[in-house]
Amino acid sequence: MRVRAWFLAGLLLATGCGPQVGSLKLSALAPHSVTVAQEVVIPLLADGTGLQPLTWQWRSLTNPELTTRLHRPTLSAYSGGRALWRFTPLASDVGPQSVEFSAESGPLSGSIALGFVIEPGGDPPLFREPVGEGTTLDLRSMPCAAIAVVVESSSLPQVSLSLVSPPPNAELVQTDDLGGKLVFCPSMSQAASETIYPLLIQAEAGPHTVRKSYVIVLRRPT
Numbered sequence: 001m002r003v004r005a006w007f008l009a010g011l012l013l014a015t016g017c018g019p020q021v022g023s024l025k026l027s028a029l030a031p032h033s034v035t036v037a038q039e040v041v042i043p044l045l046a047d048g049t050g051l052q053p054l055t056w057q058w059r060s061l062t063n064p065e066l067t068t069r070l071h072r073p074t075l076s077a078y079s080g081g082r083a084l085w086r087f088t089p090l091a092s093d094v095g096p097q098s099v100e101f102s103a104e105s106g107p108l109s110g111s112i113a114l115g116f117v118i119e120p121g122g123d124p125p126l127f128r129e130p131v132g133e134g135t136t137l138d139l140r141s142m143p144c145a146a147i148a149v150v151v152e153s154s155s156l157p158q159v160s161l162s163l164v165s166p167p168p169n170a171e172l173v174q175t176d177d178l179g180g181k182l183v184f185c186p187s188m189s190q191a192a193s194e195t196i197y198p199l200l201i202q203a204e205a206g207p208h209t210v211r212k213s214y215v216i217v218l219r220r221p222t
Helices: 188-193
Strands: 012-015 025-030 033-035 040-047 055-060 074-077 082-087 095-105 108-119 126-129 134-138 145-152 160-163 170-176 179-184 196-205 208-219
Touching: 025 095, 025 108, 040 095, 040 108, 055 074, 082 095, 126 208, 134 145, 145 196, 160 170, 160 179, 170 196, 179 196
Parallel strands: 033 108, 134 208
Antiparallel strands: 012 025, 025 040, 040 082, 055 095, 074 082, 095 108, 126 145, 145 179, 160 196, 170 179, 196 208
C-alpha cells in the first residue's frame, strides 16, 4: 500500500480534535491538500474501546452529496480499533472539505472532524463521447444528426465546448458543465454538394484545450 504517495509533506495529525464523547479517543492522519483524481487515504484509530464491537461512521460537513454519489468514499473497519477511509475526489469537489468520523463501542463513543483542501488537477480534459471517428446521417429517415458530447475533466468542474470553423447548420449546444449535443441539419444544397462533413469538437478547461475530429457522412435520399 503506497500510503506515503497519498500524503503530501504537510501532514496533519488530528488526535483528539473535534468533540470527544465518552471515553473513546479518536485519532487520524489526514493530508493538508490533494489534487483531483488523487486518492485520499485517511487511517483512523479508536483508543479505549470496550468489549463490545466497534462500529464506525462518517459524514461530510461540507458536501452531503458525497454519501449518495455512485463512487462514494468508503470506510473499512479493521481489528484493533483501526479503520481506513478512502476517497477519490472529482473536479466538482475542488475547495475546502470537512469530514466528521465517529465510532461507538457499546456505551462508549467518540468523534473527530478533519479538514483538507481539494486542488484542481493538472490533466487536460478527455472526450468520453462521441466514441469513434464519425457517424452516418441517413437523410432518407431523419433530417438531422444529434450526437452526444461528454467530457471528463480533472482540472475544472466545468469545460467550455464548441465547434471549430463549423459548416453552416452545424452547432454544438452545451447542456451541462461537462456535456453537450452536436447537431447538424444539412440544407438541401449541402446534401447535394457534399457527402462528407468533417467537424472539429473543442473542449477548454483552464489552460488546457483539446480537440476531437469527427466526420458526418450523408446518405442522400434517392
